[in-house]
Amino acid sequence: xxxxxxxxxxxxxxxxxRQRFLRxxxxxxxxxxxxxxxxxxxxxxxxxxxxxxxxxxxxxxxFHHGPGGIHDNVLPGNKTFSEGDILxxxxxxxxxxxxxxxxxxxxxEDAFRFMLTxxxxxxxFLEDLELPDLAKRKLANVEHEGIRRAGYSVSGSPVNLxxxxxxxLALARRIALRRPTPKRIEELEAELAACEDTERRAxxxxxxxxxxxxxxxxxxxxxxxxxxxxxxxxxxxxxQAVMFCLMDVSGSMSEHMKDLAKRxxxxxxxxxxxxxxxxxxxxxxHTDKAExxxxxxxxxxxxxxxxxxxxxxxxxxxxVQDRYRPQDWNIYAAQASDGDxxxxxxxxxxxxxxxxxxxxxxxxxxxxxxxxGQHDNPVMxxxxxxxxxxxxxxxxxxxxxxKVSNRSEIYPVFRDLxxxxxxxxxx
Amino acid sequence: MERLYQGAExxxxxxxxxxxxxxxxxxxxxxxxxxPTQIEVITTEQMVxxxxxxxxxxxxxxxxxxxHFTQHEALYRTGxxxxxxxxxxxxxxxxxYLMGDNTATMQALVIAHAAFGHNHFFKNNYLFRQWxxxxxxxxxxxxxxxxxxRCEERYxxxxxxxxxxAAHALMAQSVDRYPGKKKLNLRxxxxxxxxxxxxKERNFNDLWRTVPAGAGKNVAELSIDRRRTLxxxxxxxxxxxxxxxxxxxxxxQRELLRIVRHIAQYFYPQGQTKVMNEGTATYVHYRIxxxxxxxxxxxxxxxxxxxxSHTNVVFQPxxxxxxxxxxxxxALGFAMMxxxxxxxxxxxxxxxxxxxxxxxxxxxxxxxRDVWANYRDESFIGQYLSPRLMREMRMFxxxxxxxxxxxxxVEAIQNEPxxxxxxxxxxxxxxxxxxxxxxxxxxxxxxxxRRLILHHNVVNGCALEETDAxxxxxxxxxxxxxxxxxxxxxxxxxxxxxxxxxxxxxxxxAA
Numbered sequence: 001x002x003x004x005x006x007x008x009x010x011x012x013x014x015x016x017x018r019q020r021f022l023r024x025x026x027x028x029x030x031x032x033x034x035x036x037x038x039x040x041x042x043x044x045x046x047x048x049x050x051x052x053x054x055x056x057x058x059x060x061x062x063f064h065h066g067p068g069g070i071h072d073n074v075l076p077g078n079k080t081f082s083e084g085d086i087l088x089x090x091x092x093x094x095x096x097x098x099x100x101x102x103x104x105x106x107x108x109e110d111a112f113r114f115m116l117t118x119x120x121x122x123x124x125f126l127e128d129l130e131l132p133d134l135a136k137r138k139l140a141n142v143e144h145e146g147i148r149r150a151g152y153s154v155s156g157s158p159v160n161l162x163x164x165x166x167x168x169l170a171l172a173r174r175i176a177l178r179r180p181t182p183k184r185i186e187e188l189e190a191e192l193a194a195c196e197d198t199e200r201r202a203x204x205x206x207x208x209x210x211x212x213x214x215x216x217x218x219x220x221x222x223x224x225x226x227x228x229x230x231x232x233x234x235x236x237x238x239x240q241a242v243m244f245c246l247m248d249v250s251g252s253m254s255e256h257m258k259d260l261a262k263r264x265x266x267x268x269x270x271x272x273x274x275x276x277x278x279x280x281x282x283x284x285x286h287t288d289k290a291e292x293x294x295x296x297x298x299x300x301x302x303x304x305x306x307x308x309x310x311x312x313x314x315x316x317x318x319x320v321q322d323r324y325r326p327q328d329w330n331i332y333a334a335q336a337s338d339g340d341x342x343x344x345x346x347x348x349x350x351x352x353x354x355x356x357x358x359x360x361x362x363x364x365x366x367x368x369x370x371x372x373g374q375h376d377n378p379v380m381x382x383x384x385x386x387x388x389x390x391x392x393x394x395x396x397x398x399x400x401x402x403k404v405s406n407r408s409e410i411y412p413v414f415r416d417l418x419x420x421x422x423x424x425x426x427x
Numbered sequence: 428m429e430r431l432y433q434g435a436e437x438x439x440x441x442x443x444x445x446x447x448x449x450x451x452x453x454x455x456x457x458x459x460x461x462x463p464t465q466i467e468v469i470t471t472e473q474m475v476x477x478x479x480x481x482x483x484x485x486x487x488x489x490x491x492x493x494x495h496f497t498q499h500e501a502l503y504r505t506g507x508x509x510x511x512x513x514x515x516x517x518x519x520x521x522x523x524y525l526m527g528d529n530t531a532t533m534q535a536l537v538i539a540h541a542a543f544g545h546n547h548f549f550k551n552n553y554l555f556r557q558w559x560x561x562x563x564x565x566x567x568x569x570x571x572x573x574x575x576x577r578c579e580e581r582y583x584x585x586x587x588x589x590x591x592x593a594a595h596a597l598m599a600q601s602v603d604r605y606p607g608k609k610k611l612n613l614r615x616x617x618x619x620x621x622x623x624x625x626x627k628e629r630n631f632n633d634l635w636r637t638v639p640a641g642a643g644k645n646v647a648e649l650s651i652d653r654r655r656t657l658x659x660x661x662x663x664x665x666x667x668x669x670x671x672x673x674x675x676x677x678x679x680q681r682e683l684l685r686i687v688r689h690i691a692q693y694f695y696p697q698g699q700t701k702v703m704n705e706g707t708a709t710y711v712h713y714r715i716x717x718x719x720x721x722x723x724x725x726x727x728x729x730x731x732x733x734x735x736s737h738t739n740v741v742f743q744p745x746x747x748x749x750x751x752x753x754x755x756x757x758a759l760g761f762a763m764m765x766x767x768x769x770x771x772x773x774x775x776x777x778x779x780x781x782x783x784x785x786x787x788x789x790x791x792x793x794x795x796r797d798v799w800a801n802y803r804d805e806s807f808i809g810q811y812l813s814p815r816l817m818r819e820m821r822m823f824x825x826x827x828x829x830x831x832x833x834x835x836x837v838e839a840i841q842n843e844p845x846x847x848x849x850x851x852x853x854x855x856x857x858x859x860x861x862x863x864x865x866x867x868x869x870x871x872x873x874x875x876x877r878r879l880i881l882h883h884n885v886v887n888g889c890a891l892e893e894t895d896a897x898x899x900x901x902x903x904x905x906x907x908x909x910x911x912x913x914x915x916x917x918x919x920x921x922x923x924x925x926x927x928x929x930x931x932x933x934x935x936x937a938a
């Protein structure tokens with residue numbers, strides 16, 4: 001007999017089969033995920049979870065007997081029947097009395113429920129979403145320089161002297177050139193002191209002198225032994241991103257609008273956490289003046305005042321300057337507003353966006369939120385902010401902008417905004 | 428005898444001691460004859476893994492296994508279903524999976540059950556000896572896995588997947604029910620396939636393609652009978668027929684069909700010996716554990732723990748119990764084995780009348796070993812279900828004829844006139860010939876429209892389930908490449924129903 005412990009074997013032997021299954025059922029699963037993400041809280045989206053898909057396309061059909069026909073069945077547990085009794089058929093035919101006929105029917109197959117892991121859920125959820133022009137920016141800006149050891153060189157600054165390497169080379173040279181060791185000379189000198197024979201003493205003196213000159217000729221460390229540690233600069237990818245959430249919290253923003261904005265931010269967050277190792281979020285809320293707040297305050301606390309959008313942009317510019325060097329951080333910004341802006345602020349907003357914000361951000365999205373059904377009305381004039389941004393966008397600025405008024409529109413808008421941009425098409 | 432273990436904890440030395448103690452009782456006292464055992468300790472996740480690929484340690488990749496894995500995992504995770512304590516594979520050495528979470532008593536039970544009960548049955552039962560090749564199966568599965576992977580690489584996942592889908596659908600109708608001329612040897616099978624292909628590759632010469640073929644046989648002269656004989660019709664092994672005669676299959680597709688067919692054949696005996704197999708294993712573990720307890724190798728407390736699991740396993744709810752779902756093979760099998768033991772050692776007059784050959788012969792193990800070697804469920808029940816057991820289990824027989832509007836007739840109960848009928852009927856319920864629809868390929872005109880004709884021989888008016896039948900036919904048509912017609916025919920040759928199917932989204936590799 002042989003006992004094997006397989007418990008430490010790599011797990012996930014069925015993983016590939018599972019992936020094949022997911023691939024097979026992809027269309028169904030994707031629809032289910034999309035529906036699920038509309039109905040659920042956004043925080044649940046990050047947890048994955050159970051979904052249910054229709055079973056067709058996944059059936060494994062076999063030939064088997066259908067209902068009907070004559071069945072003889074043997075059952076255990078006869079208590080009251082005698083031979084020749086007639087039992088009424090159970091409702092709906094078949095039933096337990098008729099035995100196996102009810103097994104394997106189609107009823108068990110209408111839906112197939114199973115768990116998706118967080119990764120699988122998100123993968124499906126975010127599939128084929130791609131940041132605009134990310135590739136381009138990645139090559140140019142998503143990297144910065146770092147230094148790395150790169151072997152040894154024969155020249156360099158004394159601080160970079162590679163002592164071990166230098167000594168090793170010196171030792172090799174000394175051995176190769178047969179430089180006499182001090183120990184050898186000491187030994188000879190000791191022997192000389194002890195020796196009485198004059199002829200022998202003269203011989204030894206000569207030898208010692210020869211050794212000493214040889215020792216002088218061959219230096220302990222020669223300049224050709226010296227090596228320096230060499231460093232070279234390498235581009236290092238930036239694995240961190242910061243996401244600025246800008247929101248108008250003046251009285252005109254209703255709870256519904258904030259909810260829409262929140263969903264959008266969270267989707268953006270989900271996306272960024274997948275792309276970058278480290279993601280920070282900065283919440284900036286503004287009325288007629290802007291302040292950086294924590295998440296709770298951002299979404300919950302009411303504030304009163306007018307609406308000056310440029311204050312938020314100015315705050316963002318300052319924070320970027322203080323804390324997030326564009327060389328080190330990928331900067332994303334998403335602004336949500338109902339579109340109001342005070343009359344005199346338009347020019348300042350436009351110039352801040354063009355000169356301060358867009359040059360440092362990877363991506364700037366503006367989401368105009370409205371009450372349910374509001375944007376269905378074509379007669380509604382464009383809001384003040386929309387007007388400004390639209391003008392900038394037509395001038396060729398890289399701005400993404402959308403209007404949303406319903407919860408179920410968030411996801412399509414999100415997809416739309418982040419869909420891989422076709423080449424040549426302005427963002 | 429010294430205690431084998433204390434408490435619930437165990438280590439490998441404990442397993443070894445348990446195994447040795449079981450071995451002594453199993454081989455010496457019960458006279459079992461087993462393959463060498465290989466015990467593998469696995470985690471729960473690996474157990475779910477093993478479930479989903481029908482217990483085999485290695486298997487080719489297919490989405491349906493992923494589906495089963497997902498299902499089992501969901502059920503297990505939500506606590507709706509526990510896992511089996513063990514899985515045992517009919518191979519030599521006989522591989523037994525033990526779950527790492529089991530207690531020492533459970534491990535002892537499982538070793539006695541799987542490593543001795545099932546193992547003995549696999550090695551000795553005539554069906555397994557005839558149909559399976561315990562030495563070769565792991566090698567063959569290894570070959571199958573590699574072959575499928577190679578095909579996927581060469582011909583693409585989609586094509587391989589579609590071929591396997593279709594083959595799986597026809598799996599149950601693709602076993603040889605009667606032993607052929609020669610013994611199967613999966614290892615040689617693999618070797619032959621490799622040699623055949625090498626030969627072809629070495630001797631490939633494009634010139635032969637240009638040589639004009641001789642005048643074909645005059646097709647019209649072939650009589651229908653002659654044609655059918657040439658094709659080996661009627662043929663009940665559908666995949667075999669496709670493999671040999673499918674006009675549009677690529678060679679690798681034929682090989683895939685062959686693999687699926689072989690695997691179906693390997694599992695064919697298991698479906699026919701559920702009651703016996705489990706009955707044997709349960710009886711053996713019961714005997715071994717009781718004997719260990721008698722000798723003092725396991726304590727009273729551990730013996731009670733064992734009895735609790737054991738009674739759970741052999742629990743048979745009655746027909747009106749909400750938990751009822753047919754006969755529990757463990758319960759029926761165990762009860763019958765115990766009953767045979769009783770008949771052999773302590774028969775009543777009734778037993779002497781019913782079982783003159785074995786009643787009172789005294790050596791229960793000799794009789795049982797003979798039974799285990801030479802019967803399958805259907806013949807076993809037909810031969811050895813005793814009136815006493817029928818009374819104990821209070822069996823009765825229902826006759827459900829849809830034509831009878833009044834209701835279901837109680838045809839027989841557990842009394843003198845009913846015994847024979849109940850026994851015959853229960854035996855029939857375990858006959859694979861009655862359980863699976865009897866479908867065979869009857870005709871095809873390879874020179875004409877190439878429509879494949881199959882017959883389903885309807886018994887007792889049990890027609891096929893419509894939707895699934897249609898789906899399977901679709902798969903069959905895709906493999907065949909031309910129309911497929913399935914006729915359902917009753918015993919008087921009346922056609923009850925016809926299903927026709929045309930090939931769609933070709934499974935076939937582009938020629």
